[in-house]
Amino acid sequence: MSSTALTTALRHPIGVVARRTGLKPDLIRAWERRYGAVAPGRSDTRRRFYSDADVERLRLLRRVVETGRSIGQVAILSNEELEALAAAEPSPTPDANGDVAGTFLEPCLAAARRLDVAELELHLERASVALSRNSLLERLMVPLLHRLGELWQKGELRPTHEHLASAVVRSFLGGMYRACDTPATAPHLLATTPARQRHELGALIVAAVAAGEGWRATYLGPDLPPEEIAAAAREKGARVVALSLVYPPDDPLLGDDLRRLRRLLPSTTAMIAGGRAAPAYGEVLDEIGSVRAADLPALRRELERLRRSVS
Numbered sequence: 001m002s003s004t005a006l007t008t009a010l011r012h013p014i015g016v017v018a019r020r021t022g023l024k025p026d027l028i029r030a031w032e033r034r035y036g037a038v039a040p041g042r043s044d045t046r047r048r049f050y051s052d053a054d055v056e057r058l059r060l061l062r063r064v065v066e067t068g069r070s071i072g073q074v075a076i077l078s079n080e081e082l083e084a085l086a087a088a089e090p091s092p093t094p095d096a097n098g099d100v101a102g103t104f105l106e107p108c109l110a111a112a113r114r115l116d117v118a119e120l121e122l123h124l125e126r127a128s129v130a131l132s133r134n135s136l137l138e139r140l141m142v143p144l145l146h147r148l149g150e151l152w153q154k155g156e157l158r159p160t161h162e163h164l165a166s167a168v169v170r171s172f173l174g175g176m177y178r179a180c181d182t183p184a185t186a187p188h189l190l191a192t193t194p195a196r197q198r199h200e201l202g203a204l205i206v207a208a209v210a211a212g213e214g215w216r217a218t219y220l221g222p223d224l225p226p227e228e229i230a231a232a233a234r235e236k237g238a239r240v241v242a243l244s245l246v247y248p249p250d251d252p253l254l255g256d257d258l259r260r261l262r263r264l265l266p267s268t269t270a271m272i273a274g275g276r277a278a279p280a281y282g283e284v285l286d287e288i289g290s291v292r293a294a295d296l297p298a299l300r301r302e303l304e305r306l307r308r309s310v311s
Helices: 004-010 016-023 025-035 052-066 079-088 103-111 117-130 131-155 159-178 201-212 224-238 254-264 278-287 296-310
Strands: 048-050 188-192 216-219 239-242 270-274
Touching: 004 117, 016 025, 016 048, 025 052, 025 159, 048 052, 052 117, 052 188, 052 201, 052 216, 079 239, 103 117, 103 131, 103 159, 117 131, 117 159, 131 159, 131 201, 131 296, 159 201, 159 216, 201 216, 201 239, 201 270, 201 296, 224 254, 224 270, 254 278, 270 296
Parallel strands: 188 216, 188 239, 239 270
Antiparallel strands: none
């Protein structure tokens, strides 16, 4: 086989490409679908296979995105143009505490203050390249949402700023969980918020975490009564219903809603609850046998335990 034919031969599965480029598989798939960054072939079983040329192009794209440009701006460029851009600017460096994630938090907040959608999207995209999936969610997305909420409550951000930032983050998280390819045999998880709990981004983070852990994740949207959540769980054959409880922490109706949801769900469907308001409902959550996940590592541990219990 000639060197040209070898370069263009489709012979690398996505796991190999991820190791060689340092890009997460779901990000590779997102760049492919949204921006046409590369065009892998497909096997008879629909598995993606990439060439050496695809691997090299993805390496170049990563280097350029790390310098501060968005993938949407550079995906159309030639390899020669990408090489020139990559050589012209440095990559992000850790902050004073050695935390790469920390270098993105304040720029994201500054973009939100300026109502600059494009800049906020750019910082999130750069972070998705520089950080592992878990670090991105735990060390950037969660702190970012907390800070946005704190600044809004203090009056340092107007509702307009908070709403704009939330819309950008919502789109970003939705892309994260939808970009994951999971087999049809994987267990199913539904993520949502109960009625009157309208802060939805925690549930989207749960969906993104679950998808990254190999679950078929479905985000149902926020503010759903128990009957609707249970109906969706039965239709999907969900192994887990995950609830995000953020605000309010003192809803007098939520306890009865949670009890009714547990009665309506199949006995084989587990419940997991988390979020800043979850401790306020701890008594009823314990009563109905719902697991409380205090943070994302705890959520991942519980999902792993549940996977082992059905394998």
